Amino acid sequence: MHSILHALRQKKVLVSDGAWGTMLQKRGLQPGECPEVWNVTHREDVEAVARGYINAGSDCILTNSFGGHPVKLKHFGFEEQARELNRIAAEISREAAGNDHFVLGSMGPTGTLLMMGEITEGEMYDGFAIQAEALKIGGVDAICVETMSDLEEATIAVKAAREATGLEVFCTFTFEQTLKGEYRTMMGLAPSMIVQPLKEAGACIIGTNCGNGMERMIDIVKELRTCDSEIPILVHANAGIPTIKDGITTFPETPEGMASYVPTLIVAGASIIGGCCGTTSEHVKAIAYKIREYLSQLNNNGA
Amino acid sequence: MDTLIEKLTYCIERGKVNKDAPYPPDLRGQEGSDELAALALENHISPDDILEACIEGMQRVGDKFGRNEVFVPELLMASKAMYAVMKHLKPYFESGAIKTKGKFIIGTVAGDLHDIGKNLVSMVVKGNGWEVIDLGIDAKPQKFIDAIKNHPDCTAVGLSALLTTTMINMAKTVEEIKRTFPNTKVIVGGAPVTRDAAMKMGADAYGKNPQEAVEFLSSIAR
Numbered sequence: 001m002h003s004i005l006h007a008l009r010q011k012k013v014l015v016s017d018g019a020w021g022t023m024l025q026k027r028g029l030q031p032g033e034c035p036e037v038w039n040v041t042h043r044e045d046v047e048a049v050a051r052g053y054i055n056a057g058s059d060c061i062l063t064n065s066f067g068g069h070p071v072k073l074k075h076f077g078f079e080e081q082a083r084e085l086n087r088i089a090a091e092i093s094r095e096a097a098g099n100d101h102f103v104l105g106s107m108g109p110t111g112t113l114l115m116m117g118e119i120t121e122g123e124m125y126d127g128f129a130i131q132a133e134a135l136k137i138g139g140v141d142a143i144c145v146e147t148m149s150d151l152e153e154a155t156i157a158v159k160a161a162r163e164a165t166g167l168e169v170f171c172t173f174t175f176e177q178t179l180k181g182e183y184r185t186m187m188g189l190a191p192s193m194i195v196q197p198l199k200e201a202g203a204c205i206i207g208t209n210c211g212n213g214m215e216r217m218i219d220i221v222k223e224l225r226t227c228d229s230e231i232p233i234l235v236h237a238n239a240g241i242p243t244i245k246d247g248i249t250t251f252p253e254t255p256e257g258m259a260s261y262v263p264t265l266i267v268a269g270a271s272i273i274g275g276c277c278g279t280t281s282e283h284v285k286a287i288a289y290k291i292r293e294y295l296s297q298l299n300n301n302g303a
Numbered sequence: 304m305d306t307l308i309e310k311l312t313y314c315i316e317r318g319k320v321n322k323d324a325p326y327p328p329d330l331r332g333q334e335g336s337d338e339l340a341a342l343a344l345e346n347h348i349s350p351d352d353i354l355e356a357c358i359e360g361m362q363r364v365g366d367k368f369g370r371n372e373v374f375v376p377e378l379l380m381a382s383k384a385m386y387a388v389m390k391h392l393k394p395y396f397e398s399g400a401i402k403t404k405g406k407f408i409i410g411t412v413a414g415d416l417h418d419i420g421k422n423l424v425s426m427v428v429k430g431n432g433w434e435v436i437d438l439g440i441d442a443k444p445q446k447f448i449d450a451i452k453n454h455p456d457c458t459a460v461g462l463s464a465l466l467t468t469t470m471i472n473m474a475k476t477v478e479e480i481k482r483t484f485p486n487t488k489v490i491v492g493g494a495p496v497t498r499d500a501a502m503k504m505g506a507d508a509y510g511k512n513p514q515e516a517v518e519f520l521s522s523i524a525r
Contacts, residue, residue: 022468031414031469032441075416111417116379178371186419188374242467242495244474244503249467277467 002141004060004102004168005204008232008271012295015288016236016274017053017061018281020106022251024049024064034076036068039088046089050096056281057288058274060102062144065089065135070127071110071119082127083134090138104144104170105135107157114152121156128160135165142168146209146236149174149185151194155201162202170234171198172207175220183220191220195227207234210276212241213253214261218268225269232271239278251278255286262290307346308356311339311388315360315430318380320387326380337387350395354432357388361430365514368427375423378513382426403434405458405524407516408450410438413472417465420493424461427513433458433520444479451484458520459488461510467495474504481505490519 008014024035027045038046046064053061067073068089070082078085086105093103107128112118132143143161148154154171161169173194175183184190191208198206208220214237224233239251239258258275265273273291275283313319314336317327321335334342336357343353364381367373395401407428411421418440429435436454438446447460460480464473473496477489491501492510501509510516 025468031466031472032416033414111419113379113419115376116383180371184371184374186375188376241497242470243497244470244500247471247474249470251467 004142005232007059007102011059012271012298013266013291014059014102014272015057015284015291016104016234016272017058018056018275018279018284019277020049020062020064020066022277023052023280034067034073034078036065036073036085036089037076037078037081039064039085039092043088043092046092047096050093052281053284054096054098054101056284057292058101058284060104060141060272061093061097062104062106063089063093063135063138063140064106065131066106066108066146068107068131068134069110070130071112071123072108082130086131086134087138090135090140094139102142103140104142105132105138105140107131107135107143107145107161108147109149109153114150121152124153125156125160128157129164132161132167133164136167140167142170144170144172144234145203146170146172147174148172149189150187151189151197154194155197158198158201158203168204169202170205170207171201171203172209172234172236174210175208177212177216183216183223191223192227195224195231199228199231205232205234205272207236207272209234209236210238213238214258214265217270218261218264221265221268221270233269234272234274235265235270236274236276237279238276239283242278253278253283255280255283258283259286259290262287263294266291266294307339307343308348308352310334311336311343311353311356312360312363314339315357315381315384315388316363318364318377318384320380320384335387336384337391340388340391344391350392350401353388354392354401357385357430358432361385361427362514362517365427365431365512365517369512369514375419378423378427382430385426385430404432405520406434406436406454406456407459407461407520408436408438408447408454408457409461409463410442410447410450411440411463411465412469412476413441413443415464415466415469415472416440417463420465421461421463424463424492424510424513424516428461428517428520431517431520444476447476447480448483451480451487457487458524459490459507461516462489462491462506464491464493464496470495470500477504477506488523490516492516
């Protein structure tokens with residue numbers, strides 16, 4: 001089993017995983033510490049997060065490599081370890097997933113702005129290519145470029161991943177609601193503006209992640225769907241907007257609350273559903289249950 | 304002469320840096336803020352009026368940003384256009400012929416390595432005529448304390464955070480600043496921060512966007 005597109009044709013909707021960063025923080029990762037280094041220093045903890053999602057019912061899980069672009073690792077002085085840290089991230093998730101679940105290699109943004117000349121297109125491309133290649137060596141089935149807000153960076157990442165690995169490449173953007181109620185990325189892109197360029201760059205699955213909770217993902221998915229009736233859409237929603245309670249950051253959305261939007265999301269066009277910041281294996285369990293319930297009803301009605 | 308000033312304001316608002324700049328496409332081939340600032344000085348327009356024209360331009364683009372009519376790229380380009388003018392005005396700042404409105408200390412809190420949001424606020428505040436002391440990313444509470452010690456005349460301190468997990472450090476930083484310097488005004492902002500969270504932390508203000516930081520500074524400036 002390698003092609004996620006193929007699996008989607010058979011299963012219709014897949015369950016993804018939940019948060020990684022906030023889960024590792026629960027296990028002691030400190031703010032300002034490099035999460036990717038934990039692949040080496042705290043391997044059991046990273047593996048426990050991965051396994052937690054597999055046990056909760058995820059069909060596919062990501063890797064602890066969101067900040068694995070060499071430019072990002074440079075902040076911590078780990079630029080030279082980029083290949084190793086990404087490869088091990090993939091190995092950990094692969095081990096947890098076995099051969100009957102998918103592993104998606106996570107690649108987040110560089111945190112630099114092309115238009116301000118902070119980085120060149122070449123540096124950006126090369127870094128993403130190194131990262132994608134190492135993830136492939138570590139055993140991922142596909143690459144998931146996530147949390148993008150700039151179209152140029154996203155298309156560079158998708159192209160680099162495609163060209164370096166030949167694997168299926170996903171790409172998700174993070175949208176915020178504007179005062180007028182529309183959705184835009186930090187760089188001003190509407191969902192409808194990303195679909196065609198991402199397809200041209202080589203992405204075979206598009207989507208949206210992070211953001212302000214599950215409910216708001218519905219309109220974003222609808223808008224993405226208006227641009228293409230076929231392409232699978234992935235949703236990784238935050239468990240709402242966090243608040244600080246007694247010195248602890250808490251996310252408001254409960255597993256049941258988030259899962260209640262699953263049927264509407266599927267009708268709107270979502271094909272892979274999971275969580276982002278603040279979600280846990282409990283959220284994934286609830287989402288997986290809802291997805292299976294929805295699919296079995298669909299089958300019964302169709303039979 | 305009025306038209307020159309108006310044109311300059313418009314170039315800042317639209318982010319038109321110079322004649323060769325391809326951005327924005329509809330102003331291609333026209334003079335930008337760089338050429339217009341030089342021309343204005345040649346024409347003996349006072350540096351104060353030139354600065355005022357820039358501030359007006361930044362104000363307009365900042366307002367549009369606050370209303371979600373333009374986004375980060377437009378704001379960045381406007382700042383670039385502003386900096387092109389600042390190069391021409393530098394000698395006048397150095398000689399004391401024109402003065403900044405005051406000092407603003409800004410930094411991304413401990414544990415947070417994100418600088419885009421902080422830089423945006425920094426650019427817009429600078430563009431509005433303030434001097435900005437930038438403490439960079441991952442700034443520990445002590446770094447803020449030291450900066451306030453070194454700049455006792457600062458108007459306010461701004462804290463930025465992008466990560467949900469560093470909001471805790473933001474709260475600790477506000478607490479330490481307020482304990483050491485009860486009279487220093489603190490404004491906080493960033494993706495995970497809400498007005499409610501800002502007030503709970505004990506900050507004096509919450510900046511939803513760069514323009515709100517500017518408005519806050521203006522409101523407390525002597």
